[in-house]
Amino acid sequence: RQRNAVILAHNYQPGPIQDLADFVGDSLALSVQASKTKADVIVFCGVLFMAETAAILSPEKTVLLPDITAGCPMADMITTQQLERLKQKHPDALVVCYVNSPADVKALSDYCCTSSNAVKLVNRLPKDREIIFVPDQHLGQFICDRTGRSMILWPGYCPTHLRIRPEDIQSARKEHPQALVLAHPECGPEIRMMADHLLSTGGMIRFAGESKAASFIIATEEGIVHTLRKKYPEKTFVPITEYAICPNMKKITLEKVLWALADMQYPVTVPHSVRIKAKQALDRMLEVLPD
Numbered sequence: 057r058q059r060n061a062v063i064l065a066h067n068y069q070p071g072p073i074q075d076l077a078d079f080v081g082d083s084l085a086l087s088v089q090a091s092k093t094k095a096d097v098i099v100f101c102g103v104l105f106m107a108e109t110a111a112i113l114s115p116e117k118t119v120l121l122p123d124i125t126a127g128c129p130m131a132d133m134i135t136t137q138q139l140e141r142l143k144q145k146h147p148d149a150l151v152v153c154y155v156n157s158p159a160d161v162k163a164l165s166d167y168c169c170t171s172s173n174a175v176k177l178v179n180r181l182p183k184d185r186e187i188i189f190v191p192d193q194h195l196g197q198f199i200c201d202r203t204g205r206s207m208i209l210w211p212g213y214c215p216t217h218l219r220i221r222p223e224d225i226q227s228a229r230k231e232h233p234q235a236l237v238l239a240h241p242e243c244g245p246e247i248r249m250m251a252d253h254l255l256s257t258g259g260m261i262r263f264a265g266e267s268k269a270a271s272f273i274i275a276t277e278e279g280i281v282h283t284l285r286k287k288y289p290e291k292t293f294v295p296i297t298e299y300a301i302c303p304n305m306k307k308i309t310l311e312k313v314l315w316a317l318a319d320m321q322y323p324v325t326v327p328h329s330v331r332i333k334a335k336q337a338l339d340r341m342l343e344v345l346p347d
């Protein structure tokens with residue numbers, strides 16, 4: 057209140073951070089919040105690309121990341137030099153970049169997307185244009201499967217989602233035969249084949265609320281199980297494996313949030329020239345809201 061700050065938290069954040077936050081959501085919902093908040097300060101409880109996105113969308117605000125080492129290994133799997141080279145090979149291609157990417161890669165892209173609006177966004181692109189998709193090959197392949205389009209995929213991946221194995225689904229199904237398996241499209245191909253539904257984290261929360269099913273096996277980062285249990289205490293949510301933990305998301309602690317506000321640490325900014333171009337790609341992402 058003293059700082060006129062808003063605390064935004066991703067669905068993968070530790071439970072106590074989610075409970076403290078003013079708003080908890082998926083990457084798209086958090087970007088929308090960051091773009092329209094009236095607060096002076098945004099404390100972003102998530103990872104660097106999310107805080108950068110908030111800084112691009114709301115340059116007049118102070119955006120704080122409570123632990124400046126909380127990065128996303130998948131976002132760091134693509135550099136501007138690599139994307140430049142790919143664009144030179146495919147000069148007529150449109151570039152769609154997952155929001156899990158560095159700000160300067162967004163600046164070289166035509167569109168950004170998140171897992172909740174990627175299919176809808178790609179479906180709207182002209183059919184006669186090649187598409188380069190960076191950096192997540194798994195989300196990219198999921199989009200190809202759903203849209204029937206082939207895209208040039210960058211071989212990035214999320215180490216946390218690749219820890220989920222087919223054996224984990226088999227044993228969870230054996231123990232909970234009535235449960236529906238909800239998996240994130242960042243999972244590998246076998247998991248995507250085995251799941252009942254492929255959804256963003258926000259999509260999982262909506263689906264679990266609307267579904268008649270009483271139990272769900274959750275194949276994504278375990279933090280979301282806290283949100284689901286809190287929202288729907290009458291339903292059962294089974295985390296797929298204790299190993300699906302994103303160590304970077306878990307770097308944010310209550311103490312670090314307090315210190316962030318006390319010391320105004322660590323401010324995240326994006327250089328003006330990068331920001332202007334990246335904002336264009338992000339604005340196009342915000343125009344496509346999930347159905």
Ligand code: 13P
Pocket residue numbers: 067081082083084128156170171172242255256257258
């Ligand atoms: P969503 O919350 O948009 O599904 O994103 C998942 C993710 O991996 C964020 O790092």
Ligand code: SF4
Pocket residue numbers: 068103127128129130131156214215216217277302303304305
């Ligand atoms: Fe990056 Fe994966 Fe962690 Fe999301 S869960 S922040 S994609 S490493």
